[in-house]
Amino acid sequence: MTIPVLSHQNSARASAPGPALLINSLVKEFKPSKEFAAKNPHRLTEDGLHRAVDGVNLTINRGEVTVLLGANGAGKTTTLACAQGLLKPDGGSVELLGSSPWGASPELRSRVGIMLQDGGLPQHMRPIPLLRHIARMYAQPLDLDALVKRLGIDTFNGTTVRRLSGGQKQRVALAAAIIGQPELLFLDEPTAGLDPQSRSVVFDIISELRDAGVAIALTTHLLDDAQRIADRVFMIKRGTVVLSGSMAEVLAAGGKNQQTLTFTGGTGLQLVDFLPQAQSDGLVLLEKAAGRYEISGDIKPHHLVALTNYWQKLGAIPTEFTLAPRTLEDIFLELSGNEIR
Structure with missing residues (x-):
């Protein structure tokens, strides 16, 4: 109606x-x-x-x-x-x-x-x-x-x-x-x-x-x-x-190829644990909460391969794995910061 x-x-x-x-x-x-x-x-x-x-x-x-x-x-x-x-x-x-x-x-x-x-x-x-x-x-x-x-x-x-x-x-x-x-x-x-x-x-x-x-x-x-x-x-x-x-x-601000990869895993994970620094291509890994991660940047196929190979070695499967374009929230937090006002 x-x-x-x-x-x-x-x-x-x-x-x-x-x-x-x-x-x-x-x-x-x-x-x-x-x-x-x-x-x-x-x-x-x-x-x-x-x-x-x-x-x-x-x-x-x-x-x-x-x-x-x-x-x-x-x-x-x-x-x-x-x-x-x-x-x-x-x-x-x-x-x-x-x-x-x-x-x-x-x-x-x-x-x-x-x-x-x-x-x-x-x-x-x-x-x-x-x-x-x-x-x-x-x-x-x-x-x-x-x-x-x-x-x-x-x-x-x-x-x-x-x-x-x-x-x-x-x-x-x-x-x-x-x-x-x-x-x-x-x-x-x-x-x-x-x-x-x-x-x-x-x-x-x-x-x-x-x-x-x-x-x-x-x-x-x-x-x-x-x-x-x-x-x-x-x-x-x-x-x-x-x-x-x-x-x-x-x-599209900050680059048309910017994406966000969200996944779960053990705590304390660093990019170098699964990806050599020379291949990181400026990616940023954040642990948003205990065991819940977010990678942002120009994510390419070899990044995904490296991550899945890492899980294969551990014999682990993430309970969450999402690849998506940057959201309005991503842009907003980059510009306004994360501090509480």
Whole structure:
């Protein structure tokens, strides 16, 4: 079952020329906490401010899903807050559907849908009355009954928002964000806490909106989800875009022949145990967990032969053996690092 995504009027607006969101050289600074200033003096400006966003350039096109990735504190949330008109930039420019989002008119805001990770929903209301109230704010809302059924919201309408599970709140928040038929949709962790069936439905809805010409800006820490749905990717580190492009371009970053080999074995294995250093060709072997290994690089047939010969000598068979192209997670961790923030 599908939902009527866009009316004729909104379809015409969604096909308008130019990007839905255009950010040029965006800068946003904050007064840092004493703790941050003490630990990161090198990241402060001459005025003692923390530059959370430092010259970000970003384009969100109509009819595309664009994913913003970054570790906690990278600056993506601040970037989107400026794009949504919640924060005033300290430098650069933001054009949201052709206008400045700071101090935007109600007409402009009605063309934008926002789904926050924490929901931002009234806690005392039940889901369907809440969505019916929101729908009345728009001239041409979606078919509420069809949307509620599609997302399974009718199955828990007897419960107030406060008592909903995390996944149920996410479904209500998504419905609230799209019910006004936005031209540009901001989604913050839209699949967090969802079961596989609900996640599949959300993916389908996002795909239908994209196909109808809606511009979608999505943030997520679920990189498998990002790789599945994204058309374009922007990776942000310390307030700067460090990598951007189509999904294919981003996955090819660092070399088209880069692959990852995952396998299991005894603990403490080193590359030299089965492969002479002269034949390693720059491969990197990591023990991701006890007895679980990952080899990355330009993996060639003789590398696989050497590894299987090693197992043959030991009389051992790995319980896991997978060869795959590099994933979005591989690229992300290389650029952002593995340390917890």
